[in-house]
Amino acid sequence: xxxxxQSPQFLSIQxxxxxxxxxxxxxxxxxxxxxxxxxxxxxxxxVTVVTGGEVKKLKRLTFxxxxxxxxxxxxxxxxxxxDTGLYLCAGWGYSTLTFGKGTMLxxxx
Amino acid sequence: EAGVVQSPRYKIIEKKQPVAxxxxxxxxxxxxxxxxxxxxxxxxxxxxYENEEAVDDSQLPKDRFSAERLKGVDSTLKIQPAELxxxxxxxxxxxxxxxxxxxYGYTFGSGTRLTVV
Numbered sequence: 001x002x003x004x005x006q007s008p009q010f011l012s013i014q015x016x017x018x019x020x021x022x023x024x025x026x027x028x029x030x031x032x033x034x035x036x037x038x039x040x041x042x043x044x045x046x047v048t049v050v051t052g053g054e055v056k057k058l059k060r061l062t063f064x065x066x067x068x069x070x071x072x073x074x075x076x077x078x079x080x081x082x083d084t085g086l087y088l089c090a091g092w093g094y095s096t097l098t099f100g101k102g103t104m105l106x107x108x109x
Numbered sequence: 110e111a112g113v114v115q116s117p118r119y120k121i122i123e124k125k126q127p128v129a130x131x132x133x134x135x136x137x138x139x140x141x142x143x144x145x146x147x148x149x150x151x152x153x154x155x156x157x158y159e160n161e162e163a164v165d166d167s168q169l170p171k172d173r174f175s176a177e178r179l180k181g182v183d184s185t186l187k188i189q190p191a192e193l194x195x196x197x198x199x200x201x202x203x204x205x206x207x208x209x210x211x212x213y214g215y216t217f218g219s220g221t222r223l224t225v226v
Binding site: 004033035040041042043044045048088090095096097098099100101102104 | 113157215222
């Protein structure tokens, strides 16, 4: 079983602050995806990273895939209340997408 | 384009009763997934379909859970009888790209929140 550990589990910050959440595993993944889930809704795909060391930017969000393809990070610059939600990382391996438990982010005005 | 549609959105049942969830995937998506998400956790795969064939049901508790995907389109997930521990959100997702979704990701429905009392 491939496990993904996300940290922190919960993060509460003020608008305008920067933050980083982490996704770690002892397993190698062929690719890794980040999703955001809002209350009462299903997860929505933000990005897919495939190559070790890859960095992708989505407006104020920066995603990085570790060189060994075992870990990833998500950095948000100048967080806004609209960024509030559950951030899930998910890794591809053995034709299955495995999710971490998520990081719940609360951004207060 | 309509997304993945699930119904009902909410369901409250007494333990030992049966319950069924329905999912209509995105048109043309040949792969369909059912996930269960407990409070404060990430989604966990229950079953994956390629067209009408269940290709991975290793995590489906087969003593009480069953699923079907007739004609390779809509799918239903059933629990009979339900237990208190089955309370969770049941998510359906679909994908194309050869069924792996590796490059395109999944599209999830809004889920069905099941409460067993």
